Amino acid sequence: MTDDPPLSPALLPSGFVDLLTPDARTEAEGVATLMDVFASHGYDRVRPPLMEFEETYLAGAGASLAEQSFRVMDPDTRRMMVLRPDITPQIARMAATRAGGAARPLRVSYAGTCVVVAPVAAEESGRQVMQTGIELIGPDSPQADAEILAVGAEALERLGVTGVSFDLTMPPFIPALLEEAGIPASSRPALLRALDRKDAAAVAEHGGALSTTLTALLESSGAAEHAVARLTGLNLPPRARAILDRLVDTVAAIRESRPDLRLTVDPVEFRGWKYHTGVCVTVFATGRSEELGRGGRYLCNDNEPACGLTFRPDVLFRLIPAAAPRKRVYLAPDADRAEAARLRAQGFATIGGFSAGPQAMEDARRLGCDFVLSGLARTDVS
Numbered sequence: 568m569t570d571d572p573p574l575s576p577a578l579l580p581s582g583f584v585d586l587l588t589p590d591a592r593t594e595a596e597g598v599a600t601l602m603d604v605f606a607s608h609g610y611d612r613v614r615p616p617l618m619e620f621e622e623t624y625l626a627g628a629g630a631s632l633a634e635q636s637f638r639v640m641d642p643d644t645r646r647m648m649v650l651r652p653d654i655t656p657q658i659a660r661m662a663a664t665r666a667g668g669a670a671r672p673l674r675v676s677y678a679g680t681c682v683v684v685a686p687v688a689a690e691e692s693g694r695q696v697m698q699t700g701i702e703l704i705g706p707d708s709p710q711a712d713a714e715i716l717a718v719g720a721e722a723l724e725r726l727g728v729t730g731v732s733f734d735l736t737m738p739p740f741i742p743a744l745l746e747e748a749g750i751p752a753s754s755r756p757a758l759l760r761a762l763d764r765k766d767a768a769a770v771a772e773h774g775g776a777l778s779t780t781l782t783a784l785l786e787s788s789g790a791a792e793h794a795v796a797r798l799t800g801l802n803l804p805p806r807a808r809a810i811l812d813r814l815v816d817t818v819a820a821i822r823e824s825r826p827d828l829r830l831t832v833d834p835v836e837f838r839g840w841k842y843h844t845g846v847c848v849t850v851f852a853t854g855r856s857e858e859l860g861r862g863g864r865y866l867c868n869d870n871e872p873a874c875g876l877t878f879r880p881d882v883l884f885r886l887i888p889a890a891a892p893r894k895r896v897y898l899a900p901d902a903d904r905a906e907a908a909r910l911r912a913q914g915f916a917t918i919g920g921f922s923a924g925p926q927a928m929e930d931a932r933r934l935g936c937d938f939v940l941s942g943l944a945r946t947d948v949s
């Protein structure tokens with residue numbers, strides 16, 4: 568027994584909401600549109616489960632997601648399970664196990680619900696998040712990175728999302744640079760914080776021998792061509808150089824297929840889950856701070872290279888007009904069944920009516936119907 572006041576019947580746990588119409592419809596139709604574009608490029612749908620054993624999920628690519636994972640105990644076996652916070656680690660597992668023998672390059676798509684402990688971005692409040700994405704497994708090339716971006720861009724265009732920008736990052740770059748430059752482990756946290764805040768003064772203060780390079784890196788972020796021109800001129804140690812060269816090649820490959828995309832580069836950014844091993848991307852709509860999607864390069868659970876892009880439909884669908892409802896027809900109890908079926912085939916929603924005569928007309932109006940079907944006769948709702 569507790570002394571807590573009784574819960575309101577409408578109360579839900581923080582971060583979980585009911586999605587009503589039209590939002591739920593807009594989400595479902597938007598996901599279908601995205602999945603259709605993915606399928607048209609050969610990305611076949613897979614459906615990993617909502618829960619997995621903790622020890623399998625948190626191995627491999629999922630290792631960095633422990634803090635974001637809800638744990639549930641299986642009452643049958645008493646084994647701990649994870650409610651997935653992200654689908655990509657499941658694809659990394661599938662690619663190394665059940666889909667290990669499938670022809671490469673392996674292209675898969677997915678749409679499903681995830682649950683995170685804390686909202687993904689600061690401006691968000693949701694803990695149940697929808698993911699819709701693609702993964703390209705096998706090739707480790709700038710062309711594969713470019714394909715992911717191009718397919719993602721096309722999917723957004725089909726949805727009608729305009730003014731999108733793709734921000735390229737390379738999370739392993741700064742750690743490699745600090746290590747190669749021999750920056751002591753004790754100064755790294757302050758330096759990483761300063762870089763994360765893009766605080767030039769603090770970067771200069773904590774950067775030691777790397778101050779000039781790090782300041783130049785901060786200044787080079789921006790439009791891809793501007794960034795690439797400045798970054799190629801920098802004097803860098805070999806591992807950091809190799810990571811950067813790969814980013815430059817990826818920019819060139821993207822430009823070849825989609826010269827029109829708005830591309831920016833941020834060499835010091837390392838947001839996102841921590842399993843990425845190479846070039847990453849965050850998708851923004853101009854003038855908005857929420858992330859529409861994120862992606863990047865990683866390794867599957869058997870170290871096979873892969874890259875992918877995951878959209879966040881719950882953010883995305885706030886940017887597009889609500890999906891139009893079907894036109895509605897009120898079926899009086901004597902409505903002709905074949906005619907009703909024909910109307911449904913034409914895209915109408917037929918609403919089964921329990922009233923006839925003037926009451927049918929009133930019910931039809933109340934339920935948002937355009938006309939009443941009685942026998943074969945249509946009467947417009949006035």
Ligand SMILES: N[C@@H](Cc1c[nH]c[nH+]1)C(=O)O
Nearest residue numbers: 655861862863875876877
């Ligand atoms: N699933 C990752 C993005 C990603 C897809 N593929 C590789 N990375 C995320 O939501 O942040």
